[in-house]
Amino acid sequence: MARRRKRKLMEQAIEVTIEDLSHDGRGIARVDGKVMFVSGALPDEKVMAKHTGGNKNFEEGEVLEVIKASADRVEPKCQFYAVCNGCSMMHLAPSKQIAFKQNTLKQNLLKMAKVEPLNWLDVLQADSWHYRRRARLSVRWVIAKDKVLVGFREKNGRYVADMDYCEVLQQPLDSLLKPLAEMIESLLIKQHIAQIEASIADNDIALIIRHLKPIQQKDETILLDFAKKHAIRIFLQSKGPKTIVELTKNNSALYFDMPDYSVRMEFLPSDFIQVNAKMNQKMIAQALELLDISENDTVLDLFCGLGNFTLPLAKSVKKVIGIEGEESLVQRAKHNAKINKLDNVQFFTADLRKNHADSDWFQQDFT
Numbered sequence: 337m338a339r340r341r342k343r344k345l346m347e348q349a350i351e352v353t354i355e356d357l358s359h360d361g362r363g364i365a366r367v368d369g370k371v372m373f374v375s376g377a378l379p380d381e382k383v384m385a386k387h388t389g390g391n392k393n394f395e396e397g398e399v400l401e402v403i404k405a406s407a408d409r410v411e412p413k414c415q416f417y418a419v420c421n422g423c424s425m426m427h428l429a430p431s432k433q434i435a436f437k438q439n440t441l442k443q444n445l446l447k448m449a450k451v452e453p454l455n456w457l458d459v460l461q462a463d464s465w466h467y468r469r470r471a472r473l474s475v476r477w478v479i480a481k482d483k484v485l486v487g488f489r490e491k492n493g494r495y496v497a498d499m500d501y502c503e504v505l506q507q508p509l510d511s512l513l514k515p516l517a518e519m520i521e522s523l524l525i526k527q528h529i530a531q532i533e534a535s536i537a538d539n540d541i542a543l544i545i546r547h548l549k550p551i552q553q554k555d556e557t558i559l560l561d562f563a564k565k566h567a568i569r570i571f572l573q574s575k576g577p578k579t580i581v582e583l584t585k586n587n588s589a590l591y592f593d594m595p596d597y598s599v600r601m602e603f604l605p606s607d608f609i610q611v612n613a614k615m616n617q618k619m620i621a622q623a624l625e626l627l628d629i630s631e632n633d634t635v636l637d638l639f640c641g642l643g644n645f646t647l648p649l650a651k652s653v654k655k656v657i658g659i660e661g662e663e664s665l666v667q668r669a670k671h672n673a674k675i676n677k678l679d680n681v682q683f684f685t686a687d688l689r690k691n692h693a694d695s696d697w698f699q700q701d702f703t
Contacts, residue, residue, distance in 0.1 A: 349384045349400050352377075359440050361425045363399075372397055375491065376427060378406040388492050398492060408432045413465065413503050420497040422488035423504060430464050460622060462614040469506045469536040470611045473513070475520060477527040484526055486517040506536050506613075512566065516543075519562045523555045533573075535605045537590035541568040542605035544580060559583055569605075577606055596621065597648040599676050603668065608641060620648050629653050636702050638688055643669040643681070650678045657697050658683045 352365035354377045363377025374385045376399035385397035412426040425433050438459065445451050476485050476496040485496040500514035520526050525547060533544040551572060563570045563584050570583045589602040592613065603609055610616035623645060629635065633653040637646045640658030642665055650656045658681065660666045666685045673681040684697050692698050
């Protein structure tokens with residue numbers, strides 16, 4: 337009986353009632369007493385779901401039809417939402433997405449740390465659209481379609497979604513997907529381009545093109561023409577991060593400004609920066625307010641990266657110590673302190689998974 341039920345589940349859509357949301361935003365239903373995670377479904381909905389996978393502990397599916405919709409369901413703004421895995425909860429009202437994420441954090445704190453916050457701060461919010469200034473885009477030459485695809489991965493698959501626009505990427509990157517795909521189609525090594533890492537700075541747009549075969553002169557010319565036409569900078573990466581070189585030979589530093597603190601942050605196109613610039617400004621402002629800092633304070637900033645919080649802090653306190661695990665980021669953080677003429681900052685490289693009670697930097701009087 338169980339095997340016949342399994343075959344039926346695999347072969348045809350079934351009607352399920354959604355009870356809750358999982359930590360990753362999928363609807364939770366029960367089929368013959370077994371949990372089924374349904375992508376695209378919301379609590380209190382009845383949907384027709386197609387089986388997509390699973391194991392002995394649970395089943396997985398996706399919505400084919402919404403029979404009874406939740407009051408919190410909205411029409412996704414993006415025309416590619418049904419196939420693209422770049423966004424997973426666009427069918428849920430933005431305010432409800434925030435509430436869901438806050439509840440997920442609460443449950444994780446209870447489960448993993450055994451703590452529950454007494455008070456929750458008001459949620460920081462910024463634009464829901466065209467905010468993403470960093471993205472890693474997949475590239476694939478699809479023989480069956482006779483075209484190159486550039487974008488995010490498909491839902492429930494390893495293929496690249498067929499899309500030519502993105503509602504969350506910051507302008508003008510949002511509309512560069514189709515031109516990028518068409519340009520790559522003209523390359524001799526179009527089938528050997530694996531991904532594009534994109535960063536939008538205040539002064540430039542940078543693309544790191546990961547290529548698995550050497551690029552010939554003809555392809556370099558095509559790339560340079562594309563860069564000139566779209567006013568972007570192109571970097572090439574043949575292997576690991578140390579092989580990244582700029583094809584466009586601009587050589588000037590990428591940067592973003594923090595005008596509230598008169599700070600300029602320089603970074604490499606492969607560096608981690610907060611993807612949402614407006615949200616980053618709000619997070620920094622909130623952190624400084626909560627710390628209630630004074631000019632006599634010495635502050636410790638762990639996992640400091642490029643100095644995103646460290647340098648704004650340094651504008652208002654006696655001293656800041658920044659700790660980061662990646663040496664290359666520490667060097668750039670020191671550089672950022674130098675160009676901003678901040679001499680009350682020190683940066684150290686340390687693996688923060690280890691005990692550093694005996695480290696010199698840990699012995700300082702933090703107040």
